[in-house]
Every structure is written in structure tokens, then in C-alpha cells.
Amino acid sequence: MNKTYDTDVLIVGAGPTGTTLAADLLRRDISVRIVDKAPHSFQGSRAKGIQPRTQEIFEDLGILNEIQNQSTLYPLMGIHLGPLTLPFKMQKKKKITSDVPYPNTLLIPQFRTDQILHTLIESHGCNIEYSTEVTDYNQDQEGISVTLATGEVVYCQYLVGADGGASKVRKLSNFQFVGETHEEDRMILIDGTIDNLSRKRWHVWPKVQGKQVAACPLPHSDQFQVMIRVQPNDEIDLDHQVLTQQLKSLIGKTIYDITWTSVFRPNVRLSEKYRNKRVFIAGDAAHVHTPAGAQGLNTGVQDAYNLGWKIGQVIHGTADDSLLNTYEAERQPIAARVLNKSNELYSEIENNSVTGLKRGDEERQLSISYYGGPLASKETPQTDTLKSGDRAPDAKFKTSGENKRLFELFKGTHFTLLSYGKHAITTSKAYDISEQILKHYEINNVENSSQGIADYSKNIIKNYGLTTDTIILIRPDGYIGSIITEHFEENLATALKQFGIISK
Helix, strand or coil: CCCCEEEEEEEECCCHHHHHHHHHHHCCCCCCEECCCCCCCCCCCCCCCCCHHHHHHHHHCCCCHHHHHCEECCCCCEEECCCCCEEECCCCCCCCCCCCCCCCCEECCHHHHHHHHHHHHHHHHCCECCCCEEEEEEEECCCCEECCCCCCEEEEEEECCCCCCHHHHHCCCCCCCEEEECCEEEEEEEEECCCCCCCCEEEEEECCCCCCEEECCCCCCCEEEEEEEEECCCCCCCCHHHHHHHHHHHHHCEEEEEEEEEEEEEEEEEECEEEEECCEHHHHEEEEEEHHHHHHHHEEEHHHHHHHHHHHHHHHHCCCHHHHHHHHHHHHHHHHHHHHEEEHHHHCCCCCCCCHHHHHHHHHHCCCCCCCCCCCCCCCCCCCCCCCCCCCCCCCCEEEEEEEEEEHHHCCCEEEEEECCCCHHHHHHHCCCCCCCCEEEEEEECCCCCCEEECCCHHHHHCCCCCCEEEEEEECCCEEEECCCCCCCHHHHHHHHHHHCCCC
């Protein structure tokens, strides 16, 4: 690290987006400070759904087991219509397959996700600085000076605003936050305990006294997350006793031991820009959604996962600054599509349509692709199942009699090269690159092969659609960087240079 910098990256905001980015940078030996204007960590259940793609990211970061231990699958819904309770499945339970190891959405209150991520970055020696707000910044060609409310000026290489929908970093950058806020559409959120209410269901009262009420059981606790959608002219009082009386009046149940309350107004906004030279925004600072579909937290985590390896490549000097332009180019269109889907679901819920309660493959975020973007040209070859920019699927294989998965090989900060076929393997082996940067695996279908991966069950070949000599370069964030099926020497050199793996 250049000694003139106080830290390499200053992150503003200690929610899931900011702490995921911090975790990814820290494991790349990049120095990080993370500040948050709040006096302490978030205490509520707010964003409680962890989608399959985010679970894959958490596996890479080494925290998925803990997430799984503190979560459950989403329960069956119970829709209360007068004396009747109708069972309803929000989403079909998916079977584990060789390419999708975590097919189902997990339910876990946000404060637990935050705690797990906070513990992870603390294990790297990074402690969150609470009650610390950014007030200004100034940047030049060499770095950026960030002024904190404490009076301290932090000189760093990059500033990342992951500080929520009211982002100070976005405002200081003068990025337009395009969209709308539905001020008249409000929802009260409450975390508390309710007796004599089944914890096996997510309860929904679609219409009681002109309001919508829901109560979702939070795993490994006695608590529910209660949502009361109120009328435009209703006055809101978050006094615990008032809320207890209100819920009793609506559903005949008493809530007590309230630990968190909030008023939610649907924001539907997308920042016009994600970057201003050395400044970036991510998560809710860049895009805000309705709560439908459990997309906000997950989209923010994936912003961080996309940005982290790119900052790493540039700081370590293996890629030039232009790589950082691809962050906005790749992530902004994804956020726009997520906004549209979230709006669609929320509108259906607003109209009391059960369609808005259903969740499908799109919400799982496994089909997200950067195909056609700046790092995945539409002119590049494809396999029978994959295009450049697609998510790299998992696959099972055996080595030395032991069951293995490709995701185990991908885990870490490196790029991965898979080569299939004699010409592809010969070309790939010609490069002597540190395994910290690039790991190379040969794919063959010879049982008990002493070299490479013995894919004799053809699981990798099937999932990756391999039919001819092929080289596949996989980015550190688990997306296909390049597919090469011809002119191997020339095209592999071009791909390695594009991602800063070898010098141009």
C-alpha cells in the first residue's frame, strides 16, 4: 500500500452491502475502513430473504454454514379470510441439483445476517466505526480526501457509499436518484412475540378494517415480523402500547416484547450513475425497491461482489482503471430489471391478487447474466449451455475417490481456467501463473485419471455444454469471463490481458 494513504478503501455503511464488500477486499489484502452514522448495528428483521445466488456468494466468503444454521426455509402461508385459513405456497421447494446446490430462499432476520458479516470482517481486524458520518470529499488524480463529522480527514484510494436510500455519498456526488416515493403508501413493521399463533405459517390477513396485516415467524426465536399496511390518511404512532392495542383490534392477538419498529414507504428509484472517478455507490444507495420478492439486500450483496474483485485488480496493479467502469455498466441494468419485477409483484399485492405472493426462478437471481456487457461481448463463442457473462454453474466430480464440487475449486479470490480437450489443455498449460491469481484445471472423462479432473460421470461436461475443445475462464465473482473454442493461443492471451491476469 502506498504509505501516503490512510487506507485503501473507505466504505460508508455497515449493512450487508458494505460488509460484503469489506470482506471481499480484506481477503484480497486490501486495507479497509468502514464507517456508519448509526450508533450501533442494525437491530431489526427488515430484509429477511437470502436468495440462492447470494447463498453461493456467502459460501465463497465462508459464512454460508452459519447463515444456514440461523435460518429456515420459507414457511407455508396461511391466508385468513374470516373464519377460514387457506394454505398457500409462496414458492415451490426446489430440489438440489448438481449445477444449483442451494435452490431455495432462506429466511433469516437481517440483524443476524449483519452479525455474521460483522464477525467475518472483525476476524480480519476490521472494526466498524459507528456514530461516524461522512460530510464531504475531494478527489484528485492520486486519491480522495474524505472528511468525517469527527473532523478527521481520511486519504484513501477509493470511497464506496453503501449508506442506504438516503445515501450521503450519493448526494455529495450529485447523482440523480430517479424514480418516486409513495408517501401515502405506508407499512408499519414490528418485531415482537405473539402467543397462540402458529409458527408453522406466514400469516396474512388481506383485509381487516381496511388494512392488510401479515405476521412472519422469525427462525430460532419466539418473534414474528409483523407488517401492517395502513390507509393513506391514518395517523401512525409507534408507541409499543399503541401498536399492541392496534394489532389486538385487527387480528385479536397480542404482541409484546417488541424489539424493533419502523415505518416503510415504498421507494422505487435508480441512481443515474454509480461512479464518480474514485467514488462508487452500491446497494440501496444506488437502487431502492419495494419489499416484494426479497430483492433489495440480495441485489446489494451482488453489487459488492461485482465491485470487490475489480477494485482488487486495479489496486494491485494488474488491471487498469477502465475495468472499474464495467461495475456500473454491468450492475445498473440488473438493478433496473429487479426494480421492474419488484414493482410488478407489489402492484399485484396492492390489488389483493395472490399472484403477487408467488415467487419463481427470476427472484432466485441465478439467471442473472452480464452477456452483451463490456466484459462479455455477444461476438464470443458459446457452448451448448453457456454464454460469456453467464453464472458459472456448479458440478460434481470425484477425485482420489472423494466427492467434490466445482464451487470448492472456485472458492477464493482467484480466476479459474477450465480446459477441455487436448489443444485447449496444451494452450492453458503454457502459462505459468501464480495460483493466487489463476488456478487451472484440466477436464477429462478418464476414470482414475492421475491428472486434472476425472469427469467420468460427465457432470461437468453436461453442465458446461462441452462438445469440443474448449477453454472457459471464470471470474472471481463466479461468472464466465470468456469461452474459447478456436484460435486458442491468441484468444486466451486476449482474455487474460482483458482481465489483468497478464500484462498487455
